[in-house]
Amino acid sequence: MKKWTALTMATIFAASLSAPLAASAATGTAEVQASVSFRTEPSTSSGVIRYLKSGESVKVISEVNSYWLQVQDSSGQVGYVSSNAKYIDFVEDSVTAPATATGNATVTSSASFRKSASASSTRIRYFSKGESVTILSQPNSYWYQVKDANGVVGYVDTDYVATSGTSTPSTSTPVVTAPADANAVINASVSFRTAASTSASRIRYLKSGEQVTVIGQPSKSWYQVRDGSGVVGYVSSDAQYITTSYSSAPVITNPSAAIESVIAAGMKYWGTPYEYSSDRNTTTTFDCSDFVRTAFRDALGLILPSDSRDQGTYVKSKGAVTTDYTQLKRGDLMFFMSYKGSKASSYSGVNKSTATITHVGIYLGNGQILHTYSTESGGVKISDIAGTHWEYRFLYGGSAL
Numbered sequence: 001m002k003k004w005t006a007l008t009m010a011t012i013f014a015a016s017l018s019a020p021l022a023a024s025a026a027t028g029t030a031e032v033q034a035s036v037s038f039r040t041e042p043s044t045s046s047g048v049i050r051y052l053k054s055g056e057s058v059k060v061i062s063e064v065n066s067y068w069l070q071v072q073d074s075s076g077q078v079g080y081v082s083s084n085a086k087y088i089d090f091v092e093d094s095v096t097a098p099a100t101a102t103g104n105a106t107v108t109s110s111a112s113f114r115k116s117a118s119a120s121s122t123r124i125r126y127f128s129k130g131e132s133v134t135i136l137s138q139p140n141s142y143w144y145q146v147k148d149a150n151g152v153v154g155y156v157d158t159d160y161v162a163t164s165g166t167s168t169p170s171t172s173t174p175v176v177t178a179p180a181d182a183n184a185v186i187n188a189s190v191s192f193r194t195a196a197s198t199s200a201s202r203i204r205y206l207k208s209g210e211q212v213t214v215i216g217q218p219s220k221s222w223y224q225v226r227d228g229s230g231v232v233g234y235v236s237s238d239a240q241y242i243t244t245s246y247s248s249a250p251v252i253t254n255p256s257a258a259i260e261s262v263i264a265a266g267m268k269y270w271g272t273p274y275e276y277s278s279d280r281n282t283t284t285t286f287d288c289s290d291f292v293r294t295a296f297r298d299a300l301g302l303i304l305p306s307d308s309r310d311q312g313t314y315v316k317s318k319g320a321v322t323t324d325y326t327q328l329k330r331g332d333l334m335f336f337m338s339y340k341g342s343k344a345s346s347y348s349g350v351n352k353s354t355a356t357i358t359h360v361g362i363y364l365g366n367g368q369i370l371h372t373y374s375t376e377s378g379g380v381k382i383s384d385i386a387g388t389h390w391e392y393r394f395l396y397g398g399s400a401l
Helices: 004-009 255-267 288-300 308-318 389-393
Strands: 028-032 036-039 048-052 057-063 068-072 078-082 088-093 105-107 111-114 123-127 132-140 143-147 153-157 161-163 184-186 190-193 202-206 211-219 222-226 232-236 242-244 333-336 359-365 368-371 381-384 394-398
Touching (some): 132 161, 211 232, 211 242, 211 308, 255 288, 255 359, 288 359, 288 368, 308 394
Antiparallel strands (some): 028 057, 028 088, 036 048, 036 078, 057 068, 068 078, 105 132, 184 211, 184 242, 190 232, 211 222, 222 232, 333 359, 333 394, 359 368, 368 381
């Protein structure tokens, strides 16, 4: 599957202090596409158990990070293999796909079936190669809204779908209904973008009269909104384009007290289990960004963006950030890149200014962070930063207030 790695890089982050294993939504059977090293640890410097051969079938146990899978071969040996699509491809997901279906399109390769038109949204399951689906709409050039044989509606990358007939909706006329929780109406046609910037990619144009849900306001100039198809993006907050009843971030008159409230709210969830891509509507499990978002929402009614990368953009939009964690203030958010090893030397060649954010937590001061990062670590907890991979992976930090 040619895009499997790219789609997962935006959302999967490293876990344990020694060899992190993120709780994985991607388990099932995979086929080796080309000879690849089967290693003892998720690192190119670790020992090679043997070489897996093209065509060999393995069981995927978990997604370790953006680059590695933990797998089990036919003999029961457990090890690690590159997640690059040129080496490995999912052929069967742990969620059983429908045996038969009738639709207007066919899935050409195992592909993620997601809740919204975003590579960072929750994966419902993997589609199997050859599975039939019904295309309902095409919100942009990258995604189809589809229905599977069980009636489940979600989104799939257009690169993995072959249409049959002429019933595929056009990108220029997506089928968009009003969200059930709509709190805004579009006053004039306006760009719906992937980020809060006029230079960001345009998803499509929102039409005059279209209803959307405003879910955040990263800056005075932009709203984060969700359309009727579940697609999340950004739109100008200028009143000529949008009218909303959305209540923006509360006015903070005592920042110190506000931060203590956020930390207290976070500590309330101590030990809450970790779940990758956790449900944002519950507090039974958290991933890193969901935990941070919940702490700020519970304490202040402040709704942060739903994933760590957007939270990083939000913090940058609020003012100065620092790349020196010792300069952070209590309550600042800390953003990290993917795990590459437990030693500082593992990160020596990394250009952190362009590295992708894969983890976020709340700085407590005294070199400690409150966060959650894996099932194995025990859920929400406090970790020391100095001399650990958290120090070496740190990208930048700053205040969300």
